[in-house]
Amino acid sequence: MAIVRVPSEDVVLRQPDAIRAFLLRYGIEFEQWVPSQPIAADAPADAVLAAYAREVDALKARGGYVTADVIDVKPETPNLEAMLARFSREHWHDEDEVRFIIEGRGLFHVHPPNDPVFAIEVEAGDLIRVPRGTHHWFDLCADRRIRAIRLFQDPSGWTPHYTDSGVDQGFQPVCFGLVYVSSERTPHA
Ligand SMILES: [Fe+2]
Numbered sequence: 001m002a003i004v005r006v007p008s009e010d011v012v013l014r015q016p017d018a019i020r021a022f023l024l025r026y027g028i029e030f031e032q033w034v035p036s037q038p039i040a041a042d043a044p045a046d047a048v049l050a051a052y053a054r055e056v057d058a059l060k061a062r063g064g065y066v067t068a069d070v071i072d073v074k075p076e077t078p079n080l081e082a083m084l085a086r087f088s089r090e091h092w093h094d095e096d097e098v099r100f101i102i103e104g105r106g107l108f109h110v111h112p113p114n115d116p117v118f119a120i121e122v123e124a125g126d127l128i129r130v131p132r133g134t135h136h137w138f139d140l141c142a143d144r145r146i147r148a149i150r151l152f153q154d155p156s157g158w159t160p161h162y163t164d165s166g167v168d169q170g171f172q173p174v175c176f177g178l179v180y181v182s183s184e185r186t187p188h189a
Contacts, residue, residue, distance in 0.1 A: 001014065001123065003177050004019050005118060005176070006117075007116075026110060029129040030120075033052055039051040042103070042147075048102055049068060049070065052149060063098065063153070065153055071147070071150055087160060088168065090109075090163045090166075090168045091161055092161050094132055096130060100149040101127075104140075104146035106121070106140055106141070108130065110130070110134060117171060123177060142175065
């Protein structure tokens with residue numbers, strides 16, 4: 001379940017309707033998808049895309065997206081930190097950023113032109129569509145894990161354009177929804 005926060009205003013939203021309404025003010029769409037059949041988070045990409053084919057096809061038609069793929073990021077992914085560094089600075093794209101989370105979680109910060117920065121933490125079951133041109137940055141949570149369906153209008157449009165505003169420096173990439181399993185273990189487990 002996604003969590004939206006406005007750090008400067010001490011606002012935390014956890015209800016889907018409240019999150020949807022808040023994000024729509026900035027043209028960002030939020031949905032929650034249920035697979036057409038139960039699907040393991042580590043199922044092959046083709047099976048994942050098939051399980052969400054209805055939703056993916058509807059979104060393709062609505063947003064003009066032509067391709068969909070599945071991205072896998074794990075702590076052991078080669079050059080992970082260098083890859084993450086490309087997107088953890090404020091930037092925008094000529095392409096919408098569309099992600100449906102299958103496993104793990106991620107943290108988007110959005111910097112609207114006339115409003116405070118807010119954070120959107122997404123996890124399995126959450127779809128987010130950030131319109132092209134939106135100033136934002138992205139971090140993984142401490143577990144360094146995300147598996148997600150991506151949709152593209154034109155994959156070449158997904159190159160980041162950096163604002164170099166430095167605004168991202170004022171926000172910690174801390175996820176609120178992350179459960180630290182180790183702290184829940186019983187002593188004899
Ligand atoms: Fe981005």
